[in-house]
Amino acid sequence: MTKIDDHIQSFDNHQRDKRIKKYLNLFLALVISSSLYIAYIIRYTNASNKITQYSSGISYETYHYGLLKCEEIKRIKPDNNQIQDRRRNPRFVPGTKDILFKNARILDGIGHDFLGDILLKNGIISEITNIDENDIKKNDINVTDDTVMIDLKKKFVTPGLIDMHSHAGLLSWPFLRATNDINEETDPLTPFVRVKDALNPSDPAIRIISSGGVTTSLIIPGSGNLMGGEGHVIKMRNVSTLSVVDMGINYGIDPSEEKEWRWLKMACGENPKKVYALQDRIPTTRLGEGWLFRKKFQEARDHFKRQNDWCDSASKLSSNxxxxxxxxxxxxxxxxxxxxxxxxxxxxNIHCYETNDLEAIINHSLEFNFTITALHHALDAYRIPDIIKRANSQITIATFSDNWGYKKEAFQASTRSPKILADAGIPVALKSDHPVINAQHLAFEAAKAHHYGLDEKLSIASITSVPAKALGLNHRIGQISIGYDADLVVWDSHPLSLGATPLEVYIDGIPQFGTPNSVLSGKSKCSKGSSAQNEPVKEKGNERTASSVVINNIGKIFVDKDTILEPNNNSSVKDENISMIIKDGLVECIGNCAISNHNSSEMIDLNGGYVLPGIVAIGASLGLIEIDLEPSTTDGFVPIINHPDSVDQVMKAIDGLKFGGKHLDVAYKAGVLSSITSPLSFGLIKGISVAFKTGSHTVLDEESIIESETALHVQIGTLFKNAYIPSVSSQIGLLRRTLLKAVFKPTKRNIYSKVANGLVPLAAHTDSKDEIASLIRLKQLVKRHGGDLRLVIIGGAEAHLIADQISKNNVSVVLSPSRPVPSLWTAKNVLTGSPITNTTGIEILVKHKVKVAIGVDNSAWTRNLVWDAGWAVTNSKGLLDEKDAVALISWNLEEIFNLNRKKLNNQGLNKGNIANFVAYDGNPFDLHTKVKLVAGGGRKDILIDPIQD
Structure with missing residues (x-):
């Protein structure tokens, strides 16, 4: 029993010890817990210290930041479309005077056209009053004593224009390496870079662009990357702070009242392929583009889900x-x-052209559930309206009116595209892609689209309300309505008429160019037929040919520089009818013709239209290039000549001519029946140009070549420096040695000898006044040594600065383009026209009696040469007339390059000559007029109702 008792006693002692230890542990735990609790109470009731750790993960501060992000994500953003009774423009500058426009012809951007008064107050459109046809006001606008009152006398007023695709400030004028910030081409996927971190607010282009009526621009990265980055919408008004933020459309807005949009840029197709093929990295194909797009969108969607999951989990824990x-x-x-x-x-906003690219990006948007706002360029969009409508929201097509052909994906463009898209219910915006197109002339894009069939109201909307809506800003810009920003343009003529120019531009109610009120209240610019008309575009199928025609009811015929026929203005015309008879390609009669005997010929009623001699083009590469970026479609570039003895290396353009291409066809249908084309080169010596008829079949055609050695072309300037000729002075020096050698040792077959002795012109491509001056010195030097240099300047952006010396030395100038821009350091001093400058370069040259013509540096716009000439006349303040306009694109060029009637093989408008002319259904210097008939240009048949596709 004792052992048992001992065991029992031992067990009892053990149990007692365990109980004691248990109670002791419980006690200790209670003490520790109490201490921690007391420490917690003390710590978190102290307002000066809120950092804590609920767990071993993150700080309360970090967690709270996440909760705030979730609140921001879930917060319902303002709907800008619901904003009403807007009374505040956050960009208003205190001290800006109220302005009351009286008797304005208002084109409000949303389809209305009426006479009314407009009050600009506090940076917004404060009141609008309609006026009936009898000038009886329905209501008067009450104003203060210091309100500026301007009677516009029915001048046209539109909303400020909106350019939704521009690179102004990223690729500043003049072009310099230091200011090229358009693409971050180190990776094809850079959605994170931002324009507002790079935009140059001092780009001179900003003021030039605003002088054309553009008050708002979306500035976006270029198209080198698939995901290019984030854009920035700015008002085209310089601010005193030079702040990019202050220029932004979102400056000063209240995000709780107005949604603060962001704008993204992406691109597909040729551009990213080209950039990264040079780096030998993906994407080099559309296959790679598609993969990278989907990969990045998948990564983004996964990140999107992680954020949502975190917020959902945090929301569930919020009760504890x-x-x-x-x-x-x-x-x-x-x-x-x-x-x-x-x-x-x-x-x-996505840069895409081809049908397959457009469809691919729409498919990406459906797969990853994001919205595309606008497809830019999209020159193939007119071919697939049904595919565009598959998107999960309405897409705007931001496109060109007639810029095409520079690469394959732009080759199948159509001038009818805006009309086709609009008819399909797809919004169309016209944009510049500045500096591809000088955004100063954005209204001209809309005017050309109207010419090719887009409704007048939609044409105005394409540069006002449509881009405003696409940018999410149609609650404050893009239309003339009460409560909208005070961005208005007062025009000297209808904004869709040729050469329409702002008299004044108002941004946030501030006049930008200081135009005197007397000018705004003065007489409107008037030109025959200048009002825009909505004529339907010709559909395919109307175009036809004939061997003989009778042209009746001609309003005016420009036979040559000495002869103009028009009713009541020529003694040889005995009645009101001027007519022409063309029989088998020859001019049988001109003037007062007996047409009753020609019933078998097709009768053409011109209804007062004009007949001009065939237009001559120079500057474009017609016949040598079909698609600029496709080497297999071009003649190629000639070797660089770096020595005066390299005579045999001077290439002739005639040897590389290719006829029948699309560029030649488009030019021909526009009445450009002759072209002066020089070889392609990056060096000083371009080569020898050829003058030929654009409608020819081959160089073997009878009379297809007008002059096989038209001129020797040279290129002077920094753009043409190379390893062999590293400076402009080297270029001039080589040219001087070459020409002087040709004077001292003349050789009949030597092209330099022909040039030095005046048998062939020297066509020098340059813009700088200083380079032009050096060439004039060279001309003088050659003359002192017995030569005779016939110098022609092509380009001539700064030629007006030395117009007196150009005239004195009998130098001719071909302005190319006709409206130059300060894109080069050596061409900074161009005159951009009203409202910035009171005159233009062409006007100064004409006043100094310089022989002037107009060239074109873009093959796509060769068909616009007649408009370029008309523009020069319209804005010359009466200095130039219609005859001068015709001279700029026809006989002036024939004289400059000695393409006289003998060399033109007796073509022209005189009786017995080979017919070589273009006829219009109205005044060709008005944009609503269309080509009715083309005769000559190397073709035997006469083309009637040609269609510009």
């Missing part, structure tokens, strides 16, 4: 104040802009 997530809110700056896209806070 003692519990939090142990990981931070998932945030990665590289996905920030894509998160804005997925959450509907950013508007996506």
């Amino acid at each position: 104040n003692n519990v939090q997530l142990d990981s931070p809110f998932p945030e990665d700056l590289q996905y920030d802009s894509l998160m804005a896209l997925f959450r509907g806070d950013a508007r996506l």
